[in-house]
C-alpha cells in the first residue's frame with residue numbers, strides 16, 4: 001500500500017494533505033502560522049516556529065529538545081519530553097519547566113552526595 005503524502009494540497013479554501021484528509025482550510029493554516037510566529041516573538045531569541053498538520057493545523061515553538069505549545073484556550077505547556085509545566089503564558093510555562101528541571105537536578109545531586 002502506498003503511503004499518502006503529507007504535502008498539503010489546495011482545493012478552493014481547503015489546504016489539506018491526502019494523509020490528513022480532514023479537509024483543513026487555508027484559514028486554519030494561516031491562523032496556526034500566525035500564532036506560531038506570535039509565540040516565538042513572545043518567547044524571544046532562540047525559539048523557532050513549527051507548524052504541522054495532523055487532523056488540523058497545529059503549532060509550537062521549538063528550542064533544542066524543548067517545545068512550547070498551546071493547551072486549550074488560555075494555557076501553554078513547556079516540555080522536553082521528560083519535564084513539563086503548564087502556565088497562563090508561554091514565558092511562565094518555560095520558567096516553571098526550568099524550575100522543575102532545577103529542582104529535579106538538586107534532588108539528584110543530594111542523592112549523589114548521600115552516597116557513602
Ligand SMILES: [Zn+2]
Pocket residue numbers: 015016017020021022023024053054055056
Ligand atoms: Zn488536514
